[in-house]
Amino acid sequence: MCGITGFVDFENIYDLNDLRLITDSIRHRGPDDSGYIFEQTDSFSIGFGNRRLSVIDLSERGHQPFCSPCGNYVLVFNGMIYNYRQLQVELIQLGIQFRSNSDTEVLLQAILNWPDNYLTKIEGIFSFAFYDKPKAEVHLVRDPIGVKPLFYTYTGNTLVWGSELRTFLINRHFRKQLDIPSLNLYFQYAYFPGNSSILKHVRKILPGEKLVFKIRNRELKANKYWQFCGQSITNQLPEKEVINRTHQLLKQSIGQRLVADVPIGVLLSGGYDSTTVAAIARNISDKVIKTFTVGFEEDKFNEAHYAKVIANYLGTEHHEIYFTQKDATDIIHNIGEYFDEPMGDSGAVSVILAAQLVKPYAKVVLSSEGGDELFGGYTGYFKALNAAKLTSFIPQVPQFNNRKLYLLNQKNALDLYDAITHYFPPNEAFRLTNVHAKRSLLKSTHQGLNQLLYYDLSYYLPDDLLMKTDRAMMHFGIENRDPLLSPQLVQFLMQLDAKLKCPQLSPKGLLKQITHQYIPQELLSRPKMGFSIPLQIWLTTLLRDFVSDNISYLKRTNLLDSKVIDRILRSSQNKPDYHIIKKVWALLAFSLWYQRWFVAD
Structure with missing residues (x-):
C-alpha cells in the first residue's frame, strides 16, 4: 500500500524537486521508502513518484517506481493484488523470471504479458500509473469498487495525478480554485459524488475506470472496464445454495486479505458485519487475530461492551479505546489536516481514533465496509x-x-x-x-431494494465510506482491507433477487444466517446502532464556541450565503435535531478545511 504521484509536462515547468515535494506531501501513506523517476525529452518531461508502505516483500526489491529489466516500462502502484501468488506461478510457467516477491512486480508482468485482459485476472484493491515508453502512453487505473483513490488534472499542456488532493494543494504550478458546483453537491450529500472534487479542474478516476493518455497527440480517453451485474438467473438458486456460495465467497475473500508480511488486525464493532469478518478470520487463520474497538462514555453510542463479548467468545487478542473529551477536541480541531477535502461524514472522527489505536499493534487492518450496501442493512x-x-x-x-x-x-x-x-x-x-x-x-x-443498493454502491460507498477509511488509516500508515467488497462477492450478490438477501424485508437476513454458524444469535440480538458518535453533545456543549466561531468565519469569505449560515447557527443553539446537527457539521468541516488549505497557505 502506497501513495503515488506523477505528471506528463509539455511546458517543462516541472523538475525533479517538484516531483519530490509533491510525492513527499503524502509521506504518511508510505513512511517506509520513497522513490522518484524524472526524465526530460525534447518535447516533454515525465515524472513518477512513490511513497511506500511495505506490507509484501519488505526488502528493497519491492522499491518503487518499479521498472522492467529493459527499462521501457515503469509502474507506480498503490494497493494490494490479493491473488499475486497464483498469477506469479502462471507467469513463471510462461518463462518470466522474477527478481522480487512483491505484488508490484507481478502486476507489472501481468500488464506486459496479458495486455488485453490483465484487469480481468488481477484481484485486489489498487490505483496505479503505468508508463509504456515504446507506445508513449500513460495508463491511470482504479480498482473496480473504488477502494483506492486517484485524482488527476489535465490542462492540455500538463497531466498531473496523485493519490490525494494535497498533492495538488501544495503544488506550486497548480492554481487552487474551489469548484462551486461540486461544493453544492458536498452540502447536499456531505461528500463529493462521482468524479467531482472540491478543486476546480481536478477530477477523480471512477471505480472500475482506466484512463489512457497518448503522449504524442496529447489525447486522454477514459473507459469503464468493470460494471455491476444486473439481476440474473441466479435468482432461481435454492436458498441453501445461495447461503453456501455466499459463505464460500466470504471465506475466500477474507483468506486472501489475511496475506501479509506484517501484523494484521480486524476492526470490531460487535455488529453483524465486523463480527462476520472477525469470526471467519479467526476460523481460517492459524495465527491469533487482533481485534480493535472504539468506545464512548455515552451509553447511547457505546458498542464496545458488545464487541468485547464477541472478542471473548472468539478468543481474539482484543484492544479497545474510549473517547475522551480531549480526543474529540483534538481530532475535530485537526480534521482539516487529516482530510485534504471537506469531510462531511462525522464518523471520520471515530475512524481517526481507531487508526491511532491500531497503529502500535498492526500495519494492516480488515474493516467491514460494504456490509449494509450489499446485504441491505440500512x-x-x-x-x-x-x-x-x-x-x-x-x-x-x-x-x-x-x-x-x-x-x-x-x-x-x-x-x-x-x-x-x-x-x-x-x-x-x-x-x-x-x-x-x-x-x-x-x-x-x-429494481426495488437492489436499485437502492446499486445507488449506494456507486456513490456513498466509494465517495464517502471508502474515502473516509482510506484517508484516516493511511494518515497513520495503516493499510485498510475490505473483505466484504470482493468483486466476485459483489457481483454474485447483485445478481440475486432482494428477497434472497433480505427475506421478508429482514435487514441482512442472508448474512445473519452465515454469521450464526460461528456466533450464537443471542450474542448479536440487539438493535442496530451504526458506527455513530455523540456529535450533538460535543458540538452543543464541549465545542459550542469553537463551532460558532469557525462557522461564522465563513461569512467573511463571501463564499456562502450569510443568511443561511445565520439561520443554521440559530437553530443549533436551541435543542437542535439530528438534521440540523448534520448541517452544522458539514459547515464546520468545510470551514476547517478551507482555513487549513486556502487561508493557512
Whole structure:
C-alpha cells in the first residue's frame, strides 16, 4: 500500500524537486521508502513518484517506481493484488523470471504479458500509473469498487495525478480554485459524488475506470472496464445454495486479505458485519487475530461492551479505546489536516481514533465496509420503499423549506431514498452556494431494494465510506482491507433477487444466517446502532464556541450565503435535531478545511 504521484509536462515547468515535494506531501501513506523517476525529452518531461508502505516483500526489491529489466516500462502502484501468488506461478510457467516477491512486480508482468485482459485476472484493491515508453502512453487505473483513490488534472499542456488532493494543494504550478458546483453537491450529500472534487479542474478516476493518455497527440480517453451485474438467473438458486456460495465467497475473500508480511488486525464493532469478518478470520487463520474497538462514555453510542463479548467468545487478542473529551477536541480541531477535502461524514472522527489505536499493534487492518450496501442493512432502504407506495399518489405541494414536504414530493423509492440522505436539500444548497448542481444517477437495470443498493454502491460507498477509511488509516500508515467488497462477492450478490438477501424485508437476513454458524444469535440480538458518535453533545456543549466561531468565519469569505449560515447557527443553539446537527457539521468541516488549505497557505 502506497501513495503515488506523477505528471506528463509539455511546458517543462516541472523538475525533479517538484516531483519530490509533491510525492513527499503524502509521506504518511508510505513512511517506509520513497522513490522518484524524472526524465526530460525534447518535447516533454515525465515524472513518477512513490511513497511506500511495505506490507509484501519488505526488502528493497519491492522499491518503487518499479521498472522492467529493459527499462521501457515503469509502474507506480498503490494497493494490494490479493491473488499475486497464483498469477506469479502462471507467469513463471510462461518463462518470466522474477527478481522480487512483491505484488508490484507481478502486476507489472501481468500488464506486459496479458495486455488485453490483465484487469480481468488481477484481484485486489489498487490505483496505479503505468508508463509504456515504446507506445508513449500513460495508463491511470482504479480498482473496480473504488477502494483506492486517484485524482488527476489535465490542462492540455500538463497531466498531473496523485493519490490525494494535497498533492495538488501544495503544488506550486497548480492554481487552487474551489469548484462551486461540486461544493453544492458536498452540502447536499456531505461528500463529493462521482468524479467531482472540491478543486476546480481536478477530477477523480471512477471505480472500475482506466484512463489512457497518448503522449504524442496529447489525447486522454477514459473507459469503464468493470460494471455491476444486473439481476440474473441466479435468482432461481435454492436458498441453501445461495447461503453456501455466499459463505464460500466470504471465506475466500477474507483468506486472501489475511496475506501479509506484517501484523494484521480486524476492526470490531460487535455488529453483524465486523463480527462476520472477525469470526471467519479467526476460523481460517492459524495465527491469533487482533481485534480493535472504539468506545464512548455515552451509553447511547457505546458498542464496545458488545464487541468485547464477541472478542471473548472468539478468543481474539482484543484492544479497545474510549473517547475522551480531549480526543474529540483534538481530532475535530485537526480534521482539516487529516482530510485534504471537506469531510462531511462525522464518523471520520471515530475512524481517526481507531487508526491511532491500531497503529502500535498492526500495519494492516480488515474493516467491514460494504456490509449494509450489499446485504441491505440500512433502515432507510425499507422506509423509502414503503413510503414511496404512498407518496406516488400525493400531488406535488409547495415545499417552503420544509423537509417533510420535500420528502412528500419524491414519487419513487430511489428519489425518496436520495432525498432522505440529503444534508441540505437542493433548494437550500442552492441558496447557500448560489449555484445549481445535480448529480446524474448511473443507469441501472435493478429494481426495488437492489436499485437502492446499486445507488449506494456507486456513490456513498466509494465517495464517502471508502474515502473516509482510506484517508484516516493511511494518515497513520495503516493499510485498510475490505473483505466484504470482493468483486466476485459483489457481483454474485447483485445478481440475486432482494428477497434472497433480505427475506421478508429482514435487514441482512442472508448474512445473519452465515454469521450464526460461528456466533450464537443471542450474542448479536440487539438493535442496530451504526458506527455513530455523540456529535450533538460535543458540538452543543464541549465545542459550542469553537463551532460558532469557525462557522461564522465563513461569512467573511463571501463564499456562502450569510443568511443561511445565520439561520443554521440559530437553530443549533436551541435543542437542535439530528438534521440540523448534520448541517452544522458539514459547515464546520468545510470551514476547517478551507482555513487549513486556502487561508493557512
